[in-house]
Amino acid sequence: MFASHAQRKGVIRRNIDNYEKLSIYLSPNGEAVSQAVCLPEKIAAAYFSEALGFIEKLHPYRHQISESYEEFSTKYTKIIEEKRYSCARIRRKYALKGIKYELDSLGVSFDYRGAWLSKLRGACYIVIAAFTGCRDGEIKSFNIDSYKEKKYAGIKVSVLHGNHTKPNVGGVSRETSWVTIPSVKKAIELLWDAFRFAREGWRSQAADIEHFDERHKFLRDIDSLFVTLPYLTGYQPRAGKQSLAHSLRTFVRSVDYRATREDVNEFDLLNPTREGDLKVGEILEVHPHCFRRTFAVYLVRNKLASLLDIKYQFKHMNIAMTSWYASQANLASHFDMMIDSDLQDEIAGENKNYTADIFYYLYNDAETLAGPEGRRIKNLRAEGDFTVYLSKEEILKQVEEGRLSITEHPGGYCTNPNCDRICDMSVCQYKVVTLKKARSLIPTREKLMAKYNAMLASGIDMPNVISKIYFEIRSIEKVFSEHNIDFDIFNGQDFHI
DNA sequence: TGTATACCATGACGGTCCCT
């Protein structure tokens, strides 16, 4: 019903007809995979950067927020109790009297329902979820002590500790750890301190609970990151599923990012079972689980670094995150951490999907290809070799068996299963360059030419370096000519080996 | 003119229930 309502409203168009079949067909291991949505890159960047900016801006004022909100809500409650002013507007006005307006310029708004605080909660949740890949349950198990920093090879690495909600067979509860970014610390602190007044409110109510165990549980719930406001109709301190969904929606709506044609295409590509759900001009609403898949997808597609670049202060974390990605969680073992195995599986699955997608494109769709391996594929296609026209299933099978593998380089793809990403690729026999990659080499070539000229002009006598740059420019030009990209031939001094 | 109230639509919050 909700779906049809949303459909009428034009929010979504959800086609669940072949849901099960499609998911099994598309999953790398032939089993149904979780149907979480993966956010297109632009949308993810819009949401994440807004959430990060929100947190960065408000983090220093978190104590002040709590104090002012406490003042506002006690005044407001008193007005209600005294039955003064029948109009909410006037109640609000008087409750706001005397409250410091420094927060006003920061966009902090005071409302008795806690709508603004709900938005804050949504922003913090997004940052925690987006940069850890945690499960919803785990995120809710975090508290102020969950964030730790460890040193690894001279790099400061942020780690989050959470208790596994599901106990093992023996009833032993496991601790799970997640590599993350420093902003998560700020998100946790902001959430914790801005809601302090709410927590205090709940705490004072706990005294009325007579049964010891009940009171104990109540007090434990209060020490959660996500609490509701104590003076409303709610009677549970912990923010439930629905309240969090509201928070996420409030936040996403406030961002007001409208999907473009490009976003819709990417959405359909990333979420084949939900093709058509997102339409141009719509706001993509998020759910707690979508961040986990988005995390896995971006980790594999090596875009996490670009998302992390949103704020310059995260740059140093790229190294740790990237090495974690590159060494397949080797870093985790250094920390003696239990990395969530489901997430590992999800990452591995995405890796296969990604590889298969690229091969499918190379074998069947790509119009022009360059590089030795690219030429080989092109020739095979020209000869009508039927083995080249592989179906996605066949490709996936080969990927799983380790017969096909792909490594992404700045200038192209490498099909060598043992590629260590160290070679310069200019003469690599496994090299494949697609048109898109070739186009991305245009600025690279310009930079190289500038470098070449600068080195030559300064009279530095480094023939090895200069010749390397020269041959790199020439190899890029070769790629250009194979893709019919126009360029003026670089006429640097010719080298002879 | 400033302040308070009435009425109304909207929609957010956070709970329970129900379905898959």
Next chain:
DNA sequence: AGGGACCGTCATGGTATACA
């Protein structure tokens, strides 16, 4: 077990109106 539908409550904000 988790997601969504549904529900009750009530803040919010627009407009109209009454009063000092």
